[in-house]
Amino acid sequence: MKLSSIIQPEELIILSKNDFILFDVSAGSKPRYDEQHLNGAFYLDLNSDLADIKDFAIGGRHPLPAFEHFARLLGKYGVTKDTHVIVYDDKNGSNAAARFWWMLKSIGHEKVQVLNGGYTAATKAGFAVNAEVPSVKPAAPYQFTEWQLPLAAIAEVEVASNSNNHAIIDVRDANRFAGLTEPIDLIAGHIPNAINIPFTENLDADGAFLAHEILKEKYSKALTAYKIENVIVHCGSGVTACHTLLAIDYAGMPLPKLYVGSWSEWSRNNKKMILA
Structure with a gap:
């Protein structure tokens, strides 16, 4: 299991x-x-x-x-x-x-x-x-050779931003997506063709994840028109995007691609963007 x-x-x-x-x-x-x-x-x-x-x-x-x-x-x-x-x-x-x-x-x-x-x-x-720091029982370095979960680089995101067959999920809050505010990065706005599903919508009023059945219904509906390999998730810097990937996994669904660079990379590379 x-x-x-x-x-x-x-x-x-x-x-x-x-x-x-x-x-x-x-x-x-x-x-x-x-x-x-x-x-x-x-x-x-x-x-x-x-x-x-x-x-x-x-x-x-x-x-x-x-x-x-x-x-x-x-x-x-x-x-x-x-x-x-x-x-x-x-x-x-x-x-x-x-x-x-x-x-x-x-x-x-x-x-x-x-x-x-x-x-x-x-x-x-x-x-x-x-306040105690626990004692450490070290082991040998963990053995692995690659990131096995799907990733998207900026070039692939650019292709997706011009395609009707791809979905780019931006998990930042609605005001940042709309370009009304940008507290961290240099430019406000969002990647063309992106859709906004704030990561906070994965949570209930108490800050706990919604039931996996609810999350499955939510993301199945949002992504029904796309092949999972054509779905990319991003945020500001590749951290909170993982919250949505976690929610999707909890829902029992296959994982989309993570764009680690996210808005912080995209907005610094003279790419097309939707501005405030």
């Missing part, structure tokens, strides 16, 4: 602490982690651990790290092919938890789950917290 991509806080509580490795990947929240985090959790930094930041025009604000870097990172924390990894953040999975989930799935790691509702839901459910 396939392991669900989402784990509920109540399920986490009843697991033995020796049966999984827990990661806090709340971007920009290291001070909070140092003060208090879920018991036994290691901290990973989005910028230095889960990305290889260079020139934003080449790969966007959060390009994927080199294979060697990621392999050593996993080995450093004792992650092997048989390790059950559970990951959370403090923004309902959108901060970096879904990105780490996607990266692990993309190297063929099957036993990885995102904690539904993240840090807040776990503490409300009674999961223990403390």
